[in-house]
Amino acid sequence: MSKIVLLEKIHQNAVAYLQEHGFSDILEVARALHGKELLDALEGADAVGIRSNTHLTAEVLQALPRLKIICCFCIGTNQVDLVAAAQHGIPVFNAPFSNTRSVAELVIAEAILLLRRVPEKNAKAHRGVWDKNAQGAFEVRNKTLGIIGYGNIGGQVGTMAESVGMQVRYYDPESKLPLGNARPLPLQQVLEQADIVTLHVPGGTATHNLINAERLAMMKPSAVLINASRGGVVDIEALDRALSERRLAGAALDVFPKEPRSEKEEFVSPLRGQDNVILTPHIGGSTEEAQANIGHEVAEKLVRFLTAGTTRSAVNFPEIAHQAKEVKSRILNIHKNEPGVIARMNAEYAALGLNIVAQHLQTKGTIGYAITDVDEVVPPELMAKLCSAPAVIRCQLI
Ligand code: NAI
Numbered sequence: 001m002s003k004i005v006l007l008e009k010i011h012q013n014a015v016a017y018l019q020e021h022g023f024s025d026i027l028e029v030a031r032a033l034h035g036k037e038l039l040d041a042l043e044g045a046d047a048v049g050i051r052s053n054t055h056l057t058a059e060v061l062q063a064l065p066r067l068k069i070i071c072c073f074c075i076g077t078n079q080v081d082l083v084a085a086a087q088h089g090i091p092v093f094n095a096p097f098s099n100t101r102s103v104a105e106l107v108i109a110e111a112i113l114l115l116r117r118v119p120e121k122n123a124k125a126h127r128g129v130w131d132k133n134a135q136g137a138f139e140v141r142n143k144t145l146g147i148i149g150y151g152n153i154g155g156q157v158g159t160m161a162e163s164v165g166m167q168v169r170y171y172d173p174e175s176k177l178p179l180g181n182a183r184p185l186p187l188q189q190v191l192e193q194a195d196i197v198t199l200h201v202p203g204g205t206a207t208h209n210l211i212n213a214e215r216l217a218m219m220k221p222s223a224v225l226i227n228a229s230r231g232g233v234v235d236i237e238a239l240d241r242a243l244s245e246r247r248l249a250g251a252a253l254d255v256f257p258k259e260p261r262s263e264k265e266e267f268v269s270p271l272r273g274q275d276n277v278i279l280t281p282h283i284g285g286s287t288e289e290a291q292a293n294i295g296h297e298v299a300e301k302l303v304r305f306l307t308a309g310t311t312r313s314a315v316n317f318p319e320i321a322h323q324a325k326e327v328k329s330r331i332l333n334i335h336k337n338e339p340g341v342i343a344r345m346n347a348e349y350a351a352l353g354l355n356i357v358a359q360h361l362q363t364k365g366t367i368g369y370a371i372t373d374v375d376e377v378v379p380p381e382l383m384a385k386l387c388s389a390p391a392v393i394r395c396q397l398i
Helices: 013-020 036-043 058-062 082-087 101-117 118-126 152-163 188-195 213-218 235-244 288-308 339-352 380-388
Strands: 002-008 026-030 047-050 069-072 144-149 165-173 196-199 224-227 250-254 276-278 329-336 355-365 366-372 393-396
Touching: 002 013, 002 366, 013 026, 013 196, 036 058, 036 329, 047 288, 058 082, 058 366, 069 288, 101 118, 101 152, 101 196, 101 224, 101 250, 101 288, 144 188, 152 165, 165 188, 196 380, 213 235, 235 250, 329 339, 329 380, 339 355, 339 366, 339 380
Parallel strands: 002 026, 002 047, 047 069, 144 165, 144 196, 196 224, 224 250, 250 276
Antiparallel strands: 329 366, 329 393, 355 366
16 A cells, blocks of 8 residues: 655645545645655655645655655645656656636736726725725726736636626737637737736746836836736836836736745835735635645546556656556556667566556656556566666556
């Protein structure tokens, strides 16, 4: 029976899913662990589930020879040394899409609030000012929503926006199938035409300061900007100037170039104090539903790997799609991606008269992964031989 350790208060959906699929040896710890405490908790574990605060470094992985799979019950995976994990034959999984709906809903809500100037009126009311003026307050119906980055989140935002009567225009350097009334346009035209511009691009150097002073100047003075993607995508000083000089009507920002690492650190931003700006602490994807979805999505990947060797959507590992195990024995062979490994392995099966029913091989970088099905009981001597063969990192019988 596989031992599963779940750290950092992973959603009970995950535990329920694992139990439903026959995994009962589950150790739950409500917080992140480090150093000796972490190694003690993970001793003898086949699988570990973490969120963002447990760091699985090369050193930690080296000390856990039994560990077979790492599950990040979150989006990011930079708390895990992905290369070291692959070198130890450990696939790493996460939940990249479980919170897309949560982000999309927040964006639609912010679009409505900003066009109605609610943040500003709310701020004034808190200061005792009764501003009932309708000037500059608009419905979103018949307005144009410009989406920059028409991927998973951008596409959902577009569909929801149409349902409240908006016209959707988007820019994406990749060719994307437009949903509903959405139409692709060059970036400049999206910026010029949109009443609301919302950003859903990946972070990183390619999109750093994508929205700079020049591009902000292309937007209508009555337009608003929403960024729930990554902080580096907007030149925050340029945005601050555009808002202060009334060249833009408002903004909602969920992500920032510099975000506090914990609640104890102060949030510093030039945009603090601007009335028609919504500032939220990177909570676009933070909902109970998203956590529940993540629990289910990642637990399913865990079960599929432990019961069938499936690595589809692993972030660091050759991907083999799910095929339910319908034979007596399935052998997982994780090896260095070099010539001769499969030939040697198959020669061992042939020598014992074992007939291969199905075999799947996939490689990624320096790692190769083969799943072999045989409809016979595999003797332990064969497993010992396979596991000690040159270039084999790990092999396992299911
Ligand atoms: P995705 O990968 O599905 O979509 C990104 C899209 O951006 C792709 O269609 C891609 O072709 C496009 N793109 C790339 N470079 C571009 C450019 N220069 N201009 C325009 N489009 C470009 O990603 P997904 O899942 O929709 O996420 C979007 C962003 O939202 C990511 O940055 C992600 O990290 C962030 N995010 C933020 C959350 C929050 O809590 N605020 C939660 C979840 C995701």
